[in-house]
Structures are given as C-alpha cells and as structure tokens.
Amino acid sequence: MSNVTRYLCAAAYLDSGFRDKVLAELLFDQFRAIPPSYGGFDLMPVIYHCRRSRMMLVVRDALITGFFVIGCFMAPLSTFGWLWTLVPFALLTVDGIRRGPLIVRALIWFWACYSVFSLIFLAIMTALIPAAAYLFASGLPFSGLYGSGSTGSVLQQFLIPVVTLGIALVYRIAIYLTLVGSLKPGAPEPIIATTHPRLARRLDYIRRAQWGNVTMYANEDAFMGAGRIQRNWSIAVELDRVRESHKPSRRADPVDIDPVELHAFVRGRLIEMRDRVLRPNEGIQRLDIGDHVVTRGIFTVADGQRDRAAGAHPMIDRNGLPRFQATAEEIAAIARHPQGGVRYYQRVTINNAGQEIRDLDGNLVAPAEDQEALTSAFIYLAVEGRMLYTQFVVTVLPPAHDHYHVVDSLPTMTSGRVTWEALKVLKLQLLRDVLAAPVRVVRTAVESVRQSAMTPNPRDHIVYPYGARLSVRELGASESLQTHIQVLDVGKYIKMIEQRLTEAVLDFLEERKVETGAYRMQAAGITVSAGNGGTVNVPMAFGEHASATVNGLRPGT
Known part of the structure; x- marks a missing residue:
C-alpha cells in the first residue's frame, strides 16, 4: 500500500467521524458515483479497515452493554453508581466545556471526585452491612467482617466497573496492535472478501470506478479528489x-x-x-x-x-x-x-x-x-x-492528517510502549466510551433498521442525485501543506x-x-x-482605453 493509503486506513481506527462518513458515502447508496483516486491512493484497503473498525466497535459496545445489563440484576446500586460516576468525566471531554469558563470545569471536576468517592463508599458499605448484620445475629467475633464472604461481596460490587473499563482498554490496545501489524510501512494490501452479493457488487464497482475518468459531483466540486x-x-x-x-x-x-x-x-x-x-x-x-x-x-x-x-x-x-x-x-x-x-x-x-x-x-x-x-x-x-x-x-x-502518521512510529516500539501509547491518548475518552456504549448500541441498531427500510432506489424518483458528495482522500487531508x-x-x-x-x-x-x-x-x-x-x-492591460478582467482572483493569492 502507498503511504497515504496506509494513513487513511489508520484513520478508520483513530477517527470515528472519518470512518462513519466513509461508510455512509460509499456503501449506503449503491447508485452513488465514486470520485477518482489520484497519486497512488487506493480506496479498497480504506473501506476494508473502516468496516473492520466498525465491527470491532460494535463488539466492544455490545460487550459493555451486556455487562451493564447483568450488573443491573446482580449489583444494581453499584452499576447505577458507576454510570453516575462516568457522567462528569464524559462531560469533561466535550469541546465546549474544555474551552469554557474555568469555574465550570472546576465544578465538574469536584462532581467527578465526589462521584468516585461515593462509588467507593457505596461499594464498601454495601459489602459491610450484610456482614455486620450476620455478625450481630450469630455472635461471631469481629474478624468475621473480613472473611471470604465480605471480600467476595466487595469484589462483586466492583466487578462491573472493572470489567467494562477493561473491555474498553483491551479494545484500544487491539486497535494499536492492528496499527503496528497491518499498517506498518511496507504492509501488503488486505484481502477483501465478502459473501453478501449486494456488498460484493458495490465493492467491485468502487474498485473499478476509482480509476475512471468521469467525475459526477453533487456539491459543485468538479475537481473532487484533487484538493x-x-x-x-x-x-x-x-x-x-x-x-x-x-x-x-x-x-x-x-x-x-x-x-x-x-x-x-x-x-x-x-x-x-x-x-x-x-x-x-x-x-x-x-x-x-x-x-x-x-x-x-x-x-x-x-x-x-x-x-x-x-x-x-x-x-x-x-x-x-x-x-x-x-x-x-x-x-x-x-x-x-x-x-x-x-x-x-x-x-x-x-x-x-x-x-x-x-x-x-x-x-x-x-x-x-x-x-x-x-x-x-x-x-x-x-x-x-x-x-x-x-x-x-x-x-x-495536502498530506494526510498528522495524527494518522502514528503508524510510521509505532512499529519501532516495544509491546509495553505500544500499550502505553494506546492509553496515553485516551485519558478521559476511555470513561466516555464506557458510558456511551449502550447509546451507541441502540443507535447502531436503529441505523441498521433505517438503512434496510430506506435502501435508495432511483426508480422511485423522477430525478435522482447520482453525484458523489465527498472524496475520502480529501476527507483525511490536513488543512494545509505541512x-x-x-x-x-x-x-x-x-x-x-x-x-x-x-x-x-x-x-x-x-x-x-x-x-x-x-x-x-x-x-x-x-x-x-x-x-x-x-x-x-492580477490582470494587466496595455494601450489607451485598455481594460482588464479578474479571472478567479482569490484573496491572499
């Protein structure tokens, strides 16, 4: 794969917005045109990794949601307390709050610290109260409070937070291991195979259309794909x-x-x-x-x-x-x-x-x-x-976004360093991902049903928009030359x-x-x-009564 192809494959894992836009543009409408690919860029590996990234995300969210459901029956107080604890940390990742007044961030941080303390206190008290009741009823010595029963109860209260957080951690580490193995410099193009006839036809069309000489545009960009x-x-x-x-x-x-x-x-x-x-x-x-x-x-x-x-x-x-x-x-x-x-x-x-x-x-x-x-x-x-x-x-x-170039430096790192890099970039986003998992599961299910029920068909229209709306290469490009x-x-x-x-x-x-x-x-x-x-x-004109016309002059050029 070319370098820019590898970088945009990495974007499928590092940028959820990029992944969702690529899949919606290329796979949802079977009759949408494909803008041309220039400079050795190939769409097919990017589509493969976007689909793989989405599948990994769906599995992660489904597992987290499943454990939340189990926790609601096994330890409801601890589970709801964990969800409440995640709310302020998720709010701290919102751009509007991060750039907002300092007093707002300070109050949310106070809320976050109080929630963590409350969660720990609730888990300990939930474990100790039954043990204390058993102690007074049976007359056992005070050491009975620290027996295996109370220890197991404490572990039970922390099971859902630990497991859900662990799933999110494993997912992020798996992503970085994918970047190290499948997208390192010199990595071969992935083998793309599908058994779904409709998807296979669409992928075959995309593979051929990206090398065509016709550009059908929908947004007045006649040079789509070229910058x-x-x-x-x-x-x-x-x-x-x-x-x-x-x-x-x-x-x-x-x-x-x-x-x-x-x-x-x-x-x-x-x-x-x-x-x-x-x-x-x-x-x-x-x-x-x-x-x-x-x-x-x-x-x-x-x-x-x-x-x-x-x-x-x-x-x-x-x-x-x-x-x-x-x-x-x-x-x-x-x-x-x-x-x-x-x-x-x-x-x-x-x-x-x-x-x-x-x-x-x-x-x-x-x-x-x-x-x-x-x-x-x-x-x-x-x-x-x-x-x-x-x-x-x-x-x-311009070149691909700087953030996607991480696939060039990761292969030289040890497994421990790769794990640290995976965790370092997350920070509070890890807690936000855990909280948002049930919402994403519901949204994914709704979108899947909606897309199945609203499959585009030109025969249902008198005039149909076949034109491409965006270029994947342009979507992953930097704002300017670097x-x-x-x-x-x-x-x-x-x-x-x-x-x-x-x-x-x-x-x-x-x-x-x-x-x-x-x-x-x-x-x-x-x-x-x-x-x-x-x-x-600027235009120039010569001679008496000469005039000149500006053709395409833009400010700053």
Missing part, C-alpha cells in the same frame, strides 16, 4: 486574426482549430517533461496525464433502464449505475461541444513522492522521500464564437506546467498562422511580482 483550487486563470484569443507577411490581418472566416488536435499537441509537450529528458533524474517521474470528464450527477430516471427507455441519461449504464469511464470518441465529442452539459479537461497530476539521490558511482546519497502533497492541473480548451478559450486550474491536495518545502514544490510544478502549456498553445497557433500577440499579452499579465519574492495574480 482545493490553488490557482486559476483563463485566456481568450480571436481565431479570425492571422499574421501574413509579418503583418496582422483579419479574415472573414476564422482559422479552423480542432480542440481535440490542440489537446493532443499539448499532451505531447507535457509528456516530454517526463519521458524526453537528457538524464533520467531530470524527468518528472511521478507526472501522470489523463482525461477528466465532469458532469453534475443529477439525472432524470426512466423506467426500464435495461431496455434503454426514452429519457434514460447516457451517463447511466444499463445496470442503472453511474458510468465512470468515457470512451475516446465520447471525449472527442465533449471537447468539440463546449456548451454541452458535460465538460472535458486534460488532467496533469504530479505526486511529490521525490526520487532517491545517487552520486556518479551509484552510491546512495539520500533515499526517496514521500512529500505526500499532490499537485494537479486541469486544462480546458474550447473553440467557441470564433475564439479560442484556454482555462488553467490548479488544485493542491512544510515550506512542500509549498515551494507546489509553486515549482505550477510554474513548469503553466509555462509548458502556454508555449504549446502558442506554437500550435503560430503553426496555423493565428496572430498570437493578444495571447502573449494576456499570458504576460497573469503573474506580477509583488516584492519580497512574492507574486500576486
């Missing part, structure tokens, strides 16, 4: 202005420019950055070029999908599932129809995985270092209204792709005698030095 938009600009140039005999002139008919040919020309120039270099170490080895077809995934549903009845959308296959792969012929048609509901981008992705460094003798100087950040550029070329429109969008996907080197690398690759694209379009237009002065002027106005080594993205 946030970091930079974007656009240039428009007239195709009826040509240069003949070194003089610009205007033609009655525009120059015939095929966007498919232009895309192929640009693609060839970009591939040269990886394949046609003087030395292997100079090539961008992790440069990947692919197709990116985007559409808003809300389509009209027709009866009889298998018979392709009138009204069935072509982006829905004969099984009623969203298509994830567009053919070359379809891509060419989309590129030539810029006003259609489906749009085509050429995608350029660079995975900042780095490469190892060796000297002239082949000795290793430094191993390859995975920076995790992912830089993607999306190129849109449209011929419309006697104009050529070029759009350039750059997205940046090091300044990552920031500099992103800037480097943006500049390289941007310059390569601009020169390729200019060369293509000049081969066809199109006047490129306006294109060059607009390209020159995209980036302006702002001092102190920084840049600001």
Whole structure:
C-alpha cells in the first residue's frame, strides 16, 4: 500500500467521524458515483479497515452493554453508581466545556471526585452491612467482617466497573496492535472478501470506478479528489486574426482549430517533461496525464433502464449505475461541444513522492522521500464564437492528517510502549466510551433498521442525485501543506506546467498562422511580482482605453 493509503486506513481506527462518513458515502447508496483516486491512493484497503473498525466497535459496545445489563440484576446500586460516576468525566471531554469558563470545569471536576468517592463508599458499605448484620445475629467475633464472604461481596460490587473499563482498554490496545501489524510501512494490501452479493457488487464497482475518468459531483466540486483550487486563470484569443507577411490581418472566416488536435499537441509537450529528458533524474517521474470528464450527477430516471427507455441519461449504464469511464470518441465529442452539459479537461497530476539521490558511482546519497502533497492541473480548451478559450486550474491536495502518521512510529516500539501509547491518548475518552456504549448500541441498531427500510432506489424518483458528495482522500487531508518545502514544490510544478502549456498553445497557433500577440499579452499579465519574492495574480492591460478582467482572483493569492 502507498503511504497515504496506509494513513487513511489508520484513520478508520483513530477517527470515528472519518470512518462513519466513509461508510455512509460509499456503501449506503449503491447508485452513488465514486470520485477518482489520484497519486497512488487506493480506496479498497480504506473501506476494508473502516468496516473492520466498525465491527470491532460494535463488539466492544455490545460487550459493555451486556455487562451493564447483568450488573443491573446482580449489583444494581453499584452499576447505577458507576454510570453516575462516568457522567462528569464524559462531560469533561466535550469541546465546549474544555474551552469554557474555568469555574465550570472546576465544578465538574469536584462532581467527578465526589462521584468516585461515593462509588467507593457505596461499594464498601454495601459489602459491610450484610456482614455486620450476620455478625450481630450469630455472635461471631469481629474478624468475621473480613472473611471470604465480605471480600467476595466487595469484589462483586466492583466487578462491573472493572470489567467494562477493561473491555474498553483491551479494545484500544487491539486497535494499536492492528496499527503496528497491518499498517506498518511496507504492509501488503488486505484481502477483501465478502459473501453478501449486494456488498460484493458495490465493492467491485468502487474498485473499478476509482480509476475512471468521469467525475459526477453533487456539491459543485468538479475537481473532487484533487484538493482545493490553488490557482486559476483563463485566456481568450480571436481565431479570425492571422499574421501574413509579418503583418496582422483579419479574415472573414476564422482559422479552423480542432480542440481535440490542440489537446493532443499539448499532451505531447507535457509528456516530454517526463519521458524526453537528457538524464533520467531530470524527468518528472511521478507526472501522470489523463482525461477528466465532469458532469453534475443529477439525472432524470426512466423506467426500464435495461431496455434503454426514452429519457434514460447516457451517463447511466444499463445496470442503472453511474458510468465512470468515457470512451475516446465520447471525449472527442465533449471537447468539440463546449456548451454541452458535460465538460472535458486534460488532467496533469504530479505526486511529490521525490526520487532517491545517487552520486556518479551509484552510491546512495539520500533515499526517496514521500512529500505526500499532490499537485494537479486541469486544462480546458474550447473553440467557441470564433475564439479560442484556454482555462488553467490548479488544485493542491495536502498530506494526510498528522495524527494518522502514528503508524510510521509505532512499529519501532516495544509491546509495553505500544500499550502505553494506546492509553496515553485516551485519558478521559476511555470513561466516555464506557458510558456511551449502550447509546451507541441502540443507535447502531436503529441505523441498521433505517438503512434496510430506506435502501435508495432511483426508480422511485423522477430525478435522482447520482453525484458523489465527498472524496475520502480529501476527507483525511490536513488543512494545509505541512512544510515550506512542500509549498515551494507546489509553486515549482505550477510554474513548469503553466509555462509548458502556454508555449504549446502558442506554437500550435503560430503553426496555423493565428496572430498570437493578444495571447502573449494576456499570458504576460497573469503573474506580477509583488516584492519580497512574492507574486500576486492580477490582470494587466496595455494601450489607451485598455481594460482588464479578474479571472478567479482569490484573496491572499
């Protein structure tokens, strides 16, 4: 597994919110589209570990709840006293209280200490009162109070607190042992097997769809899975202005420019950055070029999908599932129809995985270092209204969250140290997990019944939302890049792709005698030095009565 895949597998155990969102997005609706996976990230191991984590959690909560039920019959006072003791500790884990007034936290801590004292006092008194009654009734010496009967009664009163707390501890240690064994660096991909036909079909669809070239989005994010938009600009140039005999002139008919040919020309120039270099170490080895077809995934549903009845959308296959792969012929048609509901981008992705460094003798100087950040550029070329429109969008996907990187350090620790790390991160959360176990059991049962009764079916709707709502890779990403080197690398690759694209379009237009002065002027106005080594993205205009338009300018860029 790649590093980022391992980290998000770890998130399944370390972040319950992440796990629940992944399972709800990918497995609940069998007809929901899947966003693409970039940079070597694989969804399948993450789904496997999310399901495994949920199963472990259900077993833990069921065991704790079962012992609470037993305790209500065997030692009701001690059991309810234990539950009451857990309440203030659970409240202390709430973010609002942790960040609230100090006096509130002090009062809750007083409540917690008083509850612990009361629990211990109640357990001792519950054990001693029967022993004292037996003593006075039988006339035994005072030492009878400390006989096996009273000792067993004390143990009985503390049995439920000890067992429930122990189950929560064992669960947490089992999680960290899983992180050490199954998710350590170099760990193989898990074998995913299921006997449930419906789940097997869904997993097979996800496995294939994540490598497709079609993105159906539900939240207006056409670049889902690639991160946030970091930079974007656009240039428009007239195709009826040509240069003949070194003089610009205007033609009655525009120059015939095929966007498919232009895309192929640009693609060839970009591939040269990886394949046609003087030395292997100079090539961008992790440069990947692919197709990116985007559409808003809300389509009209027709009866009889298998018979392709009138009204069935072509982006829905004969099984009623969203298509994830567009053919070359379809891509060419989309590129030539810029006003259609489906749009085509050429995608350029660079995975900042780095490469190892060796000297002239082949000795290793430094191993390859995975920076995790992912830089993607999306190129849109449209011929419309006697104009050529070029759009350039750059997205940046930060590394996985820092907390998930614990799988890299745990394998070097001893078993005792791993156990300590498992307990250290819990603190009061351990007591909260014990208290919340019965609530989670009920909630899980209710959600299971609700999902069984509310299985989505497009045939029940006239219009159905097939579009993906979130990307698992983006869900587990940090808020921003983690090091300044990552920031500099992103800037480097943006500049390289941007310059390569601009020169390729200019060369293509000049081969066809199109006047490129306006294109060059607009390209020159995209980036302006702002001092102190920084840049600001603003438009520029030249000449009398000139004007400029801001295209995608964002504050802070």
